[in-house]
Amino acid sequence: MRSYLVTRIWQSAVTLVGVSILVFVILRVVPGDPAKMLLPEGAPQSAVDELNRHLGLREPLWVQYGIFLRSVVRGDFGQSFQYRSPALRVVVERVPATIQLALTAMALTVLVGVSIGIVAAVRQGSAYDYAGTVLAVLGQSLPNFWLGIMLMLLFGVTLRWLPTSGFHGWQSLVLPSVTLAAFPTALVARLTRSSLLEILGQEYIRTGRAKGLGEPRVVLRHALKNATIPLLTVLGLQIGTLLGGAVITESIFAWPGMGKLVVDAIFFRDFPVVQTILILSATIFVVINLLVDLLYTVIDPRIRYG
Amino acid sequence: MSRLLRQPMIVAGGVLLVAVIVASAAAPWLVAADPIKPVFGQRLQPPRGLGGAAGHPLGTDNLGRDILARLLYGGRISLVLAASAVALAAGAGVVIGLAAGLVGGRLDALVMRLADVQLAFPVIMLAIAIVAVVGTSPAALVSVLALSGWVLYARTVRAAVLTIRRLDYVEAARTLGAGDLRVVAVHILPNTLAPILVLGSSQFATMVLLESGLSFLGLGLQPPQPSWGLMLAEGRDYLSNAWWLATVPGIAISLVVLGANLLGDGLRDLLDPRLRQ
Numbered sequence: 001m002r003s004y005l006v007t008r009i010w011q012s013a014v015t016l017v018g019v020s021i022l023v024f025v026i027l028r029v030v031p032g033d034p035a036k037m038l039l040p041e042g043a044p045q046s047a048v049d050e051l052n053r054h055l056g057l058r059e060p061l062w063v064q065y066g067i068f069l070r071s072v073v074r075g076d077f078g079q080s081f082q083y084r085s086p087a088l089r090v091v092v093e094r095v096p097a098t099i100q101l102a103l104t105a106m107a108l109t110v111l112v113g114v115s116i117g118i119v120a121a122v123r124q125g126s127a128y129d130y131a132g133t134v135l136a137v138l139g140q141s142l143p144n145f146w147l148g149i150m151l152m153l154l155f156g157v158t159l160r161w162l163p164t165s166g167f168h169g170w171q172s173l174v175l176p177s178v179t180l181a182a183f184p185t186a187l188v189a190r191l192t193r194s195s196l197l198e199i200l201g202q203e204y205i206r207t208g209r210a211k212g213l214g215e216p217r218v219v220l221r222h223a224l225k226n227a228t229i230p231l232l233t234v235l236g237l238q239i240g241t242l243l244g245g246a247v248i249t250e251s252i253f254a255w256p257g258m259g260k261l262v263v264d265a266i267f268f269r270d271f272p273v274v275q276t277i278l279i280l281s282a283t284i285f286v287v288i289n290l291l292v293d294l295l296y297t298v299i300d301p302r303i304r305y306g
Numbered sequence: 307m308s309r310l311l312r313q314p315m316i317v318a319g320g321v322l323l324v325a326v327i328v329a330s331a332a333a334p335w336l337v338a339a340d341p342i343k344p345v346f347g348q349r350l351q352p353p354r355g356l357g358g359a360a361g362h363p364l365g366t367d368n369l370g371r372d373i374l375a376r377l378l379y380g381g382r383i384s385l386v387l388a389a390s391a392v393a394l395a396a397g398a399g400v401v402i403g404l405a406a407g408l409v410g411g412r413l414d415a416l417v418m419r420l421a422d423v424q425l426a427f428p429v430i431m432l433a434i435a436i437v438a439v440v441g442t443s444p445a446a447l448v449s450v451l452a453l454s455g456w457v458l459y460a461r462t463v464r465a466a467v468l469t470i471r472r473l474d475y476v477e478a479a480r481t482l483g484a485g486d487l488r489v490v491a492v493h494i495l496p497n498t499l500a501p502i503l504v505l506g507s508s509q510f511a512t513m514v515l516l517e518s519g520l521s522f523l524g525l526g527l528q529p530p531q532p533s534w535g536l537m538l539a540e541g542r543d544y545l546s547n548a549w550w551l552a553t554v555p556g557i558a559i560s561l562v563v564l565g566a567n568l569l570g571d572g573l574r575d576l577l578d579p580r581l582r583q
Contacts, residue, residue, distance in 0.1 A: 011422065018423030023435075030439050137571075141564035143515050145522045145535075146556030149542055153553075157546050237425075244428025248519055252542075262431060263523055266438045278435055282426040 004297065012290045019282040024068050027275050029061065038271055040081040072279060078272035082265065087272035091258060091280060097167065098257030101250070102242045104173055105181040109238070113185040114224075114231070117192020122219055124197060132189060139186025144245055148179040148252040165254035176253040180245045184238040191234055195227040229300055236292035243281045313576055319507075319568030326562050330381030339372030341379040341532040346370050350548045365550050368540060373554055380532035381558065387444060388513035391451035392506050398452065399459025400502065404490060406460065407467025414464070421457045429454040430519060437525045447526055451513050458505050466498040500577040508570030511563040518559050534559050 035051045052058060056067045071077070077087040120132035152175060156164030163172050199205065200223055208218045246259035254260065258277055265273040311317060329336065339362070348370040354363045364373040406417040433450045440446045470476060476493050484492070520526035521535030529536060534555040541551030 011419070014419050015422040015426055018419055019426055022423055022427075026435055026439060030436075137564065137567060141511070141560050141567055143518060143556065143559050143563070145519055146538060146552070146559060149538065149545070149552050150556065153545050153549055157549075240425070240428045244430040247428070247430050247434070248523065251523060262434060263525075266434055266525065269438070271438075274435055274438065278427065278431060281428060281431055285426050285428070 005294065008290060008293050012286050015286050016283060019279065019286070020069055020072060021065070023275055023278050023282075024065050026278075027271055028055075028064065028068065038078060041269075077276040077279075080265075080270055080273045082268045082270040082273065087270075087276045090273055091261065091276045094256060094258045094261045095280075097255060098243075098246050098250070098259060101173065101176055101180060101246060101255060101257060102239075104177040105184070105242055105245075106235070106238075108177060108181040109184040109188055110235070112181070113188030114192050116185075116189040117196065118219065118224070120189070120193040121196035121200065122215075129193075132193070136186040136189045139182045139189075142182065144179050144183060145248045145252060147182055148175065148249055151175045151179060152252070167256050172253075172255075176249050176255050179252070180242060180249045183245065184235075184241055187234060187238070188231065191230060192227060195230050196223055199223045199226050229296060232292050232295060232299075236289045239288045240285050243285065313572045315568045315572030316576065317572075319565045319570075319572060322561055322565030323569060326381060326558070326565065327385060330378050330385055333375070333378035333382060337372060337375040337378060339375040341371060341375040342530045344369035344371060350544065350551075352548070353550055353554075356550075364554055365548075367537070367551055368544060368548070373537075373550070376532035376537060377534070377554060377558055380534050380537060380555070381562075383444075383527060383531065384514055384517055384534050384559075385562070387448055387451070387517050388510055390448045391455065391513045391517075392510050394448060394452035395455030395509065396459050396502060396506055399456035400463050400495075400498070402456065403460035403463030404467060404494070407464040407471070408486065408490065417460060417464070421460060424454075424457050429516060433516065433520055434523070434525055437520065442525060442528055444527070447517065447520065450520075451516055454516070455509055455513065458509065459502060462501050462505060463498050466501070467494055470494050470497055500573075504570055504574045504577060507566055507573055511566035511570070514559060514562050514566070518555075 035048045035055070035057055038055075039047055039051060056064050059067075075088050077091075079085070080087045080090045083090045116132045116135065120129040123129055152164045155162045155175060162174050164175070166172055196219070200219070205218060205223060208222050209215075213222075243259070246255075246257060247262060248259070249255065250257045250259035251263050258281070262274060262277045265271075265277070333341075345366070346369070348359075348362070348366050349368060351359060351362055351366040351370075353365040353373075356365075362372050362374070364377065367373055367376065402417055406414040433454060436450045436453070437446060470493065471489070476489060479489055479493055517526055518533070518535030518538070521533045522539045523535075524539065527533035527536055529540075537555040538552050538559075541548070541553070541555070544551050
């Protein structure tokens with residue numbers, strides 16, 4: 001148990017260092033003259049010199065990386081030129097909106113995806129099963145930017161039931177969260193179905209049925225419980241899909257979160273903000289997946305003692 | 307082959323994909339209209355069944371360009387970009403995976419950590435950052451897509467190498483004097499082909515989605531190129547009076563993605579003996 005924990009935490013730390021190196025390479029080494037990129041257009045030469053000195057851009061690369069890492073750890077990601085305030089503050093202000101959207105989408109994914117999966121597995125080969133499979137295949141094939149626009153066209157423009165953009169009350173949350181949830185829901189439905197089918201064929205399930213347990217108890221208590229580990233893994237990895245999907249979904253629905261911010265920042269060439277969002281989203285992903293792995297040890301004693 | 311044709315998913319997916327590929331490849335012979343040159347006298351004409359002219363079966367866009375022409379020419383670009391990205395990702399991933407699995411030790415650890423780093427970024431964010439720095443040329447786009455895709459192959463091939471190299475028949479080959487290269491080429495690579503094929507097929511779907519997503523955001527192909535993602539983005543401003551502008555390219559993307567997904571799933575079922583009934 002100890003060694004598993006230590007290994008996983010160590011790996012996550014190494015991954016985060018790798019993340020910082022990659023961001024450093026993309027935004028500092030590739031562009032040639034990062035000072036020009038990290039300053040607004042038309043900045044005076046004195047500002048360029050000052051930034052060169054501050055970032056150590058005349059130093060060897062590894063010294064530059066050291067300076068970069070130290071400022072990132074301190075939370076100093078530079079000044080956003082679009083908003084003229086610290087990049088970290090600009091990004092953090094947008095985080096709650098993205099979290100709200102991502103959590104709603106995650107809740108939808110779990111509720112709808114797991115339910116469809118259970119029904120499809122229990123009634124294998126029935127019309128429900130086929131309908132579920134078709135829905136899942138569609139969910140994985142419709143591009144979310146198109147699905148979003150079509151939902152907007154139907155419920156916003158034609159029926160006028162729901163707002164198509166912005167951030168006013170729960171009604172604004174409906175279309176973006178459905179758009180964002182479609183892909184992971186399809187994935188979770190298929191995974192739930194296939195893991196349940198595998199588990200329902202096991203000996204102990206037959207034993208459970210033989211000793212007279214009701215079907216709901218067998219499926220929900222005995223089978224589903226053993227399907228949680230693959231499900232948790234996939235849900236953890238879907239954090240990446242949700243953060244990435246938020247980029248497109250937020251842009252379509254003008255949702256004031258991190259995803260819309262990063263696209264706007266690119267067009268303003270606001271690289272301090274881009275850099276902050278890259279590091280922040282990768283960190284969120286790594287930390288959540290570490291937590292998921294630690295959760296396994298609570299759920300599955302074989303991992304704890306193995 | 308006959309086993310292949312008895313798989314409904316493979317047949318359906320294959321037919322869909324082949325149809326789109328052939329239609330795109332034959333674009334110059336199928337449509338006469340120019341996909342790029344604006345014709346301002348014919349702006350926003352509806353598709354044929356909805357009162358449009360016979361010359362434009364799917365209507366025209368905000369610059370009077372024939373939507374069918376743009377769709378077919380756009381398909382050429384999207385499909386070639388996605389296929390190149392898959393090929394590049396698979397090639398790099400297989401080589402890296404083989405190296406990691408065979409050499410082991412530090413190289414293996416390094417590759418696996420690199421894979422973790424890669425997976426920690428939402429692909430689209432990483433792509434956005436890179437495209438922002440290096441520009442939106444097709445070559446940059448393919449490299450970004452490939453960069454997002456190599457991990458799958460590397461992990462799969464590495465795992466296969468680790469399992470296969472310990473099997474008796476590989477041991478036997480080694481005892482008979484087969485060198486590393488021979489073992490890889492004759493005994494290991496052929497056994498990883500099936501999973502690579504499955505991955506490649508599903509990944510083609512992902513690549514089409516990513517490329518059109520980036521173009522949709524304005525970070526992929528640039529106007530006036532006929533790209534599906536770009537057409538969708540342009541159509542978004544005309545939702546209330548010309549809904550077909552955004553609807554048509556979305557259907558095209560969905561069909562390609564659906565076809566590749568079905569093909570991938572069908573191949574997986576066919577090639578994975580555990581799932582075969």
